[in-house]
Every structure is written in structure tokens, then in C-alpha cells.
Amino acid sequence: MEKLYIGVDLGGTNIAAGIVDVNGNILCKKSVKTNLPKPEAELEQDIYNLCKSLCEENKYNLDKDIKAVGIGTPGSVDGKRGIVWSNVNFGYENWKIKENLEKLFGISVYVENDANAAIIAEVMAGNAKGCDNALIVTLGTGVGGGAYLNGEIYAGYNYAGLEVGHIVIEKDGRQCNCGRKGCFERYAAASALTRDTQAAMKEHPESALWEICPDIEKVNAKTAFDGKKQGDAVATQVVDTYIDYLACGLVNLINIFQPQVVCLGGGVSNERQYLLDLLKPHIDREDFARNARERTEIVIAKFRNDAGIIGAAMVGVNND
Ligand SMILES: [Zn+2]
Known part of the structure; x- marks a missing residue:
């Protein structure tokens, strides 16, 4: 059986x-x-x-x-x-x-x-199957992370490790509820992208984002991506800035761990290949091991719902 x-x-x-x-x-x-x-x-x-x-x-x-x-x-x-x-x-x-x-x-x-x-x-059983070294970064309400290193979970000695959402990527940046300023999740969480999209819409009544989502309260992490795909300049700016911050945090993690695979999960990862294609040039430019024979691969997590x-x-x- x-x-x-x-x-x-x-x-x-x-x-x-x-x-x-x-x-x-x-x-x-x-x-x-x-x-x-x-x-x-x-x-x-x-x-x-x-x-x-x-x-x-x-x-x-x-x-x-x-x-x-x-x-x-x-x-x-x-x-x-x-x-x-x-x-x-x-x-x-x-x-x-x-x-x-x-x-x-x-x-x-x-x-x-x-x-x-x-x-x-x-x-x-997922998209890092068989890897001895892999990370997951989830882009949801916050930014979460888990690490499988040398065949084992790495949790930190007090089991509070891998709070990847709270590494600072902008010194003295946005206030985080952890007490620090400029944390990764304040820029890269789905909720951050939603807030940034709403702010850009308020500033730009001419943006096509208003046609994509006439009710600003219903804006989500997908809205700006939809706008960029249609060629809207405001949406493109929002997404490009978002990708810049996301890549910064991801490269920080890649440079520490150099895992075989980084899996992206959470709401933003629903953009799948489109998201990966936007990230790739940043990673190729910033990854310390960009010239290495073996490179970290960024993939979308298999298990979602x-x-x-x-x-x-x-x-x-x-x-x-
Ligand atoms: Zn924080």
C-alpha cells in the first residue's frame, strides 16, 4: 500500500x-x-x-x-x-x-x-527537488524565508533564523514593525507593492492603472504588473522600482548562501516567468558569483495553494 x-x-x-x-x-x-x-x-x-x-x-x-x-x-x-x-x-x-x-x-x-x-x-517533491542547498523566499503579506543547507533545515541556534524579511536593504528607509528601518519586506512584500501602486495612482490620475482597477481599494500585487504589460508608464515605474528592491534583497541572500536554487512563493510569484525574466538581468549584474561555472537558479515555488x-x-x- x-x-x-x-x-x-x-x-x-x-x-x-x-x-x-x-x-x-x-x-x-x-x-x-x-x-x-x-x-x-x-x-x-x-x-x-x-x-x-x-x-x-x-x-x-x-x-x-x-x-x-x-x-x-x-x-x-x-x-x-x-x-x-x-x-x-x-x-x-x-x-x-x-x-x-x-x-x-x-x-x-x-x-x-x-x-x-x-x-x-x-x-x-517540488522545484528544488534533490537539492542539498536551497532557499525559499515568500512574497506575501510579509517576506518570509526558509533555508535547507547541506541537507538540513537551518533554523538558527534559537530557531528564529532566516527572518529574511528583516534584512535592511535601504538604510534609514521605511519604518518596519520589527523596529528597524528599511527592511526588505517593507519594499518587496506583496502588500508593499500594493501600497506603492495605490500611491502612484493617487499621484497620476492619467495612468491606465485606473482603467485596470477603477476601485483603488481593490488594487493588489497583480495590478501594477498588468499595467506594465499594457505599456503604462506609471505602472512600469512602480514595477521596475519593485524589481530593483526585490533583486537587491535576493542577491544579498544569494551572496551569503550561494544555494543551488531559490524558490519564490507568495502572491507576487503568481507572475511566474514574467517575474523571473524581470529579475534575471539584475541578478546577472549583481550576483558575486555571476562568472562562476555553477550559478544559483531562481525558480517559482511548485506548491502554491x-x-x-x-x-x-x-x-x-x-x-x-
Ligand atoms: Zn523589519
Whole structure:
């Protein structure tokens, strides 16, 4: 029988679980509200009940058909010992999630930070498959990152490593809510691109961006790209500036790690090849190893919708 895993995407708003095969295909999934705050034991029971009903409704036997359960969650996570050190959403400290859930499930449970889970998924079955050194950078509400180095997750000694959104790319630049100024995510997040697009529209009533998106409140990370594709000068300026900052942060990371592959995820990566084509000349100009025989390749992450579930399941596959 084929090996199956449960992946649990544990967020502050929803808990989503899916039964996933070793290739990262979701066979079925289900989610419930997290409904915080609640005590640890109650949340653990919720996770177990969700997985149990997911199996029952889809005619799987939790004990016999499922090899392991993987959990992906934001926060500082010690994946080796299965402890969530801190997670602001839950308000728990030193949460022994692996030990507690294994008692409920009766099978192996593994836990990892969600960005680390995402790079594990890309390395195990995605667009960094087989790489020993790969990064993921997610361009969403913020900018997140995960690193797989020499065949292992690199989390930092205190499990708070790879906060790539908070490297400064503009000294004394935009104020970030981390306390620094000029952080990468203040320029490269999807939310930053959205705000910059809105600001440019307000300044330029003549821009075709107003035809693409007449309601400025509905502007998103796609709007400026659409405008540039149509040849609008204002949109082109917004996107070119965005790409300049994005490339700066990415080259900083490439110059530190020189990974085989950098996977881009998050909303902005929906631009796919168009985004990669815009980035390439910048990377080719700035990468310290631009003349090396082997060069870092930038790709779009394979796992997109449900990346959280698949990543979590792959943590199970990786540890099993
Ligand atoms: Zn910051």
C-alpha cells in the first residue's frame, strides 16, 4: 500500500489538514476554525479530532493507512525535539506539541516552522527537488524565508533564523514593525507593492492603472504588473522600482548562501516567468558569483495553494 501522510497547517485563524502522498498530492482535506485563545490541551484535541474525522469521512484508517503526521506552524520551532518555543498567535511557550500529540495519535508526529516546511516540500517533491542547498523566499503579506543547507533545515541556534524579511536593504528607509528601518519586506512584500501602486495612482490620475482597477481599494500585487504589460508608464515605474528592491534583497541572500536554487512563493510569484525574466538581468549584474561555472537558479515555488498542508506533510515524509 502507498505511503500516506497527514499534513496539518496550524494557523491562528484556521487549522487545515490534508492526506498527502509522497509526491505532494493532496488526496483530501478539511479545515476548522482555530478559535483562539484556548488551552494547549484543547487545541491538541482539536487537531486530533480534525485528522480523525478527515480519515473517517474519506475511508482511511488513521492507525493503518497513515505513516506519520506533520505539523507546520508559524513561530520558533525546534523541529528535532518537536517543541514550539514561542508563537505569538497562540500565546504558548515551550509547547511540547510532538510529545503530546503522539499520545493522542499513537503514530509519529513531527513539527516544523511553516517556512521551513515550505522549503522541505520544494526539496522533497517540488522545484528544488534533490537539492542539498536551497532557499525559499515568500512574497506575501510579509517576506518570509526558509533555508535547507547541506541537507538540513537551518533554523538558527534559537530557531528564529532566516527572518529574511528583516534584512535592511535601504538604510534609514521605511519604518518596519520589527523596529528597524528599511527592511526588505517593507519594499518587496506583496502588500508593499500594493501600497506603492495605490500611491502612484493617487499621484497620476492619467495612468491606465485606473482603467485596470477603477476601485483603488481593490488594487493588489497583480495590478501594477498588468499595467506594465499594457505599456503604462506609471505602472512600469512602480514595477521596475519593485524589481530593483526585490533583486537587491535576493542577491544579498544569494551572496551569503550561494544555494543551488531559490524558490519564490507568495502572491507576487503568481507572475511566474514574467517575474523571473524581470529579475534575471539584475541578478546577472549583481550576483558575486555571476562568472562562476555553477550559478544559483531562481525558480517559482511548485506548491502554491495548500502549500501549508503539503509542506507539513513533507515534514513527516522527511523525518519518517
Ligand atoms: Zn523589519
